[in-house]
Amino acid sequence: MSHTYTIRDLTKELNVTSRTLRHYEDEGLLAPARRGLARIYSQRDRARLTLILRGRRVGFSLAEIGEILDLYDRGDGAVAQNQHSLRKFKERIEALLRQKQDIEEAIAELRLGVARLEHQLAESHAEMTPRPRMTGYSVMPAGE
Amino acid sequence: MSHTYTIRDLTKELNVTSRTLRHYEDEGLLAPARRGLARIYSQRDRARLTLILRGRRVGFSLAEIGEILDLYDRGDGAVAQNQHSLRKFKERIEALLRQKQDIEEAIAELRLGVARLEHQLAESHAEMTPRPRMTGYSVMPAGE
DNA sequence: GTAAATCTTGACGTTGACGTAAGCGGCGGC
DNA sequence: GCCGCCGCTTACGTCAACGTCAAGATTTAC
Numbered sequence: 001m002s003h004t005y006t007i008r009d010l011t012k013e014l015n016v017t018s019r020t021l022r023h024y025e026d027e028g029l030l031a032p033a034r035r036g037l038a039r040i041y042s043q044r045d046r047a048r049l050t051l052i053l054r055g056r057r058v059g060f061s062l063a064e065i066g067e068i069l070d071l072y073d074r075g076d077g078a079v080a081q082n083q084h085s086l087r088k089f090k091e092r093i094e095a096l097l098r099q100k101q102d103i104e105e106a107i108a109e110l111r112l113g114v115a116r117l118e119h120q121l122a123e124s125h126a127e128m129t130p131r132p133r134m135t136g137y138s139v140m141p142a143g144e
Numbered sequence: 145m146s147h148t149y150t151i152r153d154l155t156k157e158l159n160v161t162s163r164t165l166r167h168y169e170d171e172g173l174l175a176p177a178r179r180g181l182a183r184i185y186s187q188r189d190r191a192r193l194t195l196i197l198r199g200r201r202v203g204f205s206l207a208e209i210g211e212i213l214d215l216y217d218r219g220d221g222a223v224a225q226n227q228h229s230l231r232k233f234k235e236r237i238e239a240l241l242r243q244k245q246d247i248e249e250a251i252a253e254l255r256l257g258v259a260r261l262e263h264q265l266a267e268s269h270a271e272m273t274p275r276p277r278m279t280g281y282s283v284m285p286a287g288e
Numbered sequence: 289g290t291a292a293a294t295c296t297t298g299a300c301g302t303t304g305a306c307g308t309a310a311g312c313g314g315c316g317g318c
Numbered sequence: 319g320c321c322g323c324c325g326c327t328t329a330c331g332t333c334a335a336c337g338t339c340a341a342g343a344t345t346t347a348c
Binding site for chain 4: 008
Binding site: 150151152162166180181182183 | 297
């Protein structure tokens with residue numbers, strides 16, 4: 001059974017360049033089989049790749065992603081080693097929760113900008129009624 | 145009134161280097177006043193800086209952050225210009241929502257890793273009872 | 289009033305994550 | 319049998335976001 005993929009399959013499906021895949025291989029994040037020289041990616045390789053790409057999207061460096069992948073791979077180490085891994089995992093989770101908080105705040109801030117702009121557009125649309133303009137509608141603490 | 149800050153004040157409070165602040169100035173993201181040669185940061189500068197740093201934490205490039213700051217600054221442009229800004233804002237929000245989704249998925253994935261490790265640790269702690277080991281507990285689709 | 293600390297402006301260096309170009313190997317189609 | 323397309327390796331290039339001197343101006347401490 002066990003479906004495999006060529007390098008081109010993955011680049012098309014996951015929207016990355018072949019150079020990127022080779023780079024991940026150079027960095028030890030992937031290790032596809034070979035048929036002659038050509039790379040053959042397994043289901044597992046593909047799964048790792050999706051993890052890598054998501055890791056990248058959430059801001060991890062390739063080195064950090066490599067560490068995390070190692071943590072998954074090596075669940076059979078000594079107890080001390082696993083406790084270390086556990087701590088690492090939890091640190092990562094904490095960092096991501098903080099980052100999620102940052103994102104929520106950034107979204108709130110941007111929505112303020114949207115509200116402000118929509119307000120101004122509505123106002124300039126009612127151009128027939130020159131009432132006092134609502135200006136100085138700034139998100140910044142009133143400067144200086 | 146209007147409190148101001150020296151460059152050192154801000155570096156200490158926000159945990160960045162002075163080089164970073166000068167770099168942001170070079171890139172047009174900040175424009176502090178001067179007293180002689182020394183930079184004097186206003187409340188507004190500080191507010192912009194916190195926005196920059198949060199933008200950075202959520203993965204925006206300095207160029208993108210610059211654009212966003214411009215969007216805030218220039219709410220007084222022509223209607224067409226503002227509609228463009230509005231679209232930009234909304235695009236940013238969409239991107240952040242996707243990113244938040246990514247983060248939530250990454251957190252879920254990492255928690256799987258944690259659960260797996262805790263399971264193994266509990267098992268290895270019960271070392272007096274050599275029952276069949278729960279192995280092959282992988283997050284990856286069973287490879288090859 | 290002088291030394292030490294802090295500020296300034298260049299300007300080159302570094303790191304991470306690839307891009308890109310050069311040159312060779314294999315193979316399916318006609 | 320050769321053309322064009324992938325794929326491979328090697329290796330230098332690039333871009334963003336600062337780091338890191340160097341060399342001088344100025345402010346602060348005593």
